Amino acid sequence: MLRRFALAVLLSPVLAAAQEVASIPAEGAPVFDYRQAIALFEQGERRQATCLLYRGQYRARVHLRAHPDLEPSADPALYASLNETVGRPINEWAAGDVPEWVQSMRCALDWAREHDDPYTPKAAYGDAHAEVQAGFARFIDSTAARAEEIRRIRAQNGLENR
Numbered sequence: 001m002l003r004r005f006a007l008a009v010l011l012s013p014v015l016a017a018a019q020e021v022a023s024i025p026a027e028g029a030p031v032f033d034y035r036q037a038i039a040l041f042e043q044g045e046r047r048q049a050t051c052l053l054y055r056g057q058y059r060a061r062v063h064l065r066a067h068p069d070l071e072p073s074a075d076p077a078l079y080a081s082l083n084e085t086v087g088r089p090i091n092e093w094a095a096g097d098v099p100e101w102v103q104s105m106r107c108a109l110d111w112a113r114e115h116d117d118p119y120t121p122k123a124a125y126g127d128a129h130a131e132v133q134a135g136f137a138r139f140i141d142s143t144a145a146r147a148e149e150i151r152r153i154r155a156q157n158g159l160e161n162r
Contacts, residue, residue, distance in 0.1 A: 027118065028119065029063070029119050030056045030057075030059035030060040030063060030079070030119065031056070031060075031078065031079075031082065032056075033052050033053070033055050033056025033059060034053065034056045034060075034082045034086045034087075035086075036052050037049045037050075037052040037053040037056060037086060037090060038086045038089075038090070040052060041053075041089065041090050041093075046090075046093055046094075047100070047104060049090055050090055050093075050094045050101070050104035050105075050107075051104045051107035051108055051111075052108075053086065053087060053090045053091075053108075054104060054105050054107070054108030054109075054136075055107075055108040055111050055112070056082075057083065057087070057108070058108050058109070058111075058112050058132060058133075058136060059112075059117050059119060059120065060075075060079040060082075061132045061135070062117060062120045062125060062128045062129055062132045063075065063119060063120045064076055064079065065125075065128040065131060065132060066120050066124075066125040066128040092159065095150060095154065095159075096154065096159065096160045096161055096162045097161070097162040098143065098144070098147040098150050098151065099144075099147065100162075101143065102140055102143055102144045102147075105136065105139070105140045105143070106140060108136070109133065109136045109137060109140065112129070112132075112133055112136070113133065117129075
């Protein structure tokens, strides 16, 4: 019981961030989530930025899976670039606290389960949503299971563990 309470206290900032992100409407293409994520990150709202980044990644992956015939130099290249330029600094910070990072990813997955994406609607692309949700869930579980390994590797590479 005490462990659950301690975990709840530690994760309450992440849960608050998740509630704030859930209130940000998913309008337009996933690129707008990336844009909002980096703006929040630069403003010091890093937990919200992390959840919003993963919401954008979720939405982008669904979009790309739903449209496998897209020109590789268009949307696929755009999202690969955004994952590098926006995703890298946010992920580098987020991975410094693996339990918090996992909660931020869960925030995005919870959003995906509870909301529709107006850009790639579930009614039209349900299979793509289901596949991406399953992949996100596997990645989250894998990350949580490797928490100590991630901390060790970060320390070896001179990266901060919070």
